[in-house]
Amino acid sequence: xxxxxxxxxxxxxxxxxxxxxxxxxxxxxxxxxxxxxxxxxxxxxxxxxxxxxxxxxxxxxxxxxxxxxxxxxxxxxxxxxxxxxxxxxxxxxxxxxxxxxxxxxxxxxxxxxxxxxxxxxxxxxxxxxxxxxxxxxxxxxxxxxxxxxxxxxxxxx
Numbered sequence: 605x606x607x608x609x610x611x612x613x614x615x616x617x618x619x620x621x622x623x624x625x626x627x628x629x630x631x632x633x634x635x636x637x638x639x640x641x642x643x644x645x646x647x648x649x650x651x652x653x654x655x656x657x658x659x660x661x662x663x664x665x666x667x668x669x670x671x672x673x674x675x676x677x678x679x680x681x682x683x684x685x686x687x688x689x690x691x692x693x694x695x696x697x698x699x700x701x702x703x704x705x706x707x708x709x710x711x712x713x714x715x716x717x718x719x720x721x722x723x724x725x726x727x728x729x730x731x732x733x734x735x736x737x738x739x740x741x742x743x744x745x746x747x748x749x750x751x752x753x754x755x756x757x758x759x760x761x
Contacts, residue, residue, distance in 0.1 A: 605622065605624055605626050605646055605648075605701045605702065605705065606698040606699060606700050606701055606702075607620065607622065607648070607650055607657070607659075607698065607699040607701065608697065608698060609652075609657075609692060609697055609698060609699055610697060612650065612651070612652035612657060612699075613652055615652075616651070616652050616653050617651055617652075617653055618651060619649055619650070619651050620649065620650050620651065621647075621648070621649045622646075622647075622648050622649075622650075623645075623646060623647045623648070624646055625643035625644065625645060625646065626643060626644045626646050626701075626702060626705045627643045627644075628640050628643075628644055628705070628706060628709065631667070631706065631709060631710070633710070633713070636670075638667050638668060638669060638713075639667070639668045640665055640666070640667050640668075640709075641665070641666040641667065641668060641679060642665065642666065643665070644663050644664070644665040644705060644709060645663070645664040645665060646661070646662070646663055646701070646705055647661075647662040648660065648661050648662070648701060650699075652692070655691065655692055656689055656690060656691050656692060657689075657690045657692055657699055658687070658688075658689055658690075659687070659688045659689075659690055659704070660685070660686070660687050660688075661685070661686050661687075661688060661701070661704055661705070661708055662683075662684070662685040662686075662708075663682070663683070663684050663685075663705055663708040663709055663712060664681075664682065664683045665681070665682055665709065666679050666680065666681050666682070667679070667680050667682060667709070667713055668680075669713070669714075669717045670717070671717060671718055671719035671723055672716040672717055672718065673718060673719075673723045673724070673725030673726070674719060674723055674724070674725050674726055674733055674734075674735055675726065676719045676723075676735075678717060678718075678719045680713060680714060680717050682709065682712035682713050682714075683712060684708050684709070684711050684712030686708055686711065688704060690704075719735075723735060727739055727740075727743060727745050728745070729743050729744040729745045730742075730743035730744075730745065
């Protein structure tokens with residue numbers, strides 16, 4: 605998706621709108637390759653003034669992720685609206701929106717997705733998925749000793 609700079613320059617201050625879909629099959633996110641479910645829905649409005657394009661960009665879509673606590677697969681819906689100021693170089697007939705759309709998707713997705721709000725995750729000691737089973741026999745998490753820094757609080761109670 606792109607904006608024609610000649611039209612924007614011909615009418616400074618006039619608002620131009622564009623909408624459509626951008627196909628982003630995969631996205632690299634902190635060493636993880638995420639798959640998007642279908643195209644990203646994009647709405648953009650822009651105007652040109654003083655060698656800059658002022659752009660409002662809205663992205664919506666769905667992306668396949670893994671829960672940050674239990675590693676279950678999930679589909680996360682995202683929606684992000686951003687206001688950008690883009691300096692325009694003299695050469696070039698178009699302003700390419702694809703990198704800005706991908707950036708909007710990155711800003712929209714959750715840094716720590718959850719399969720559900722009350723996800724209990726995986727026990728770091730025994731490896732049990734606490735959403736479906738209890739701690740395994742002999743798990744160290746069941747034998748936790750109180751934190752010595754909180755000993756004074758226990759005396760007060």
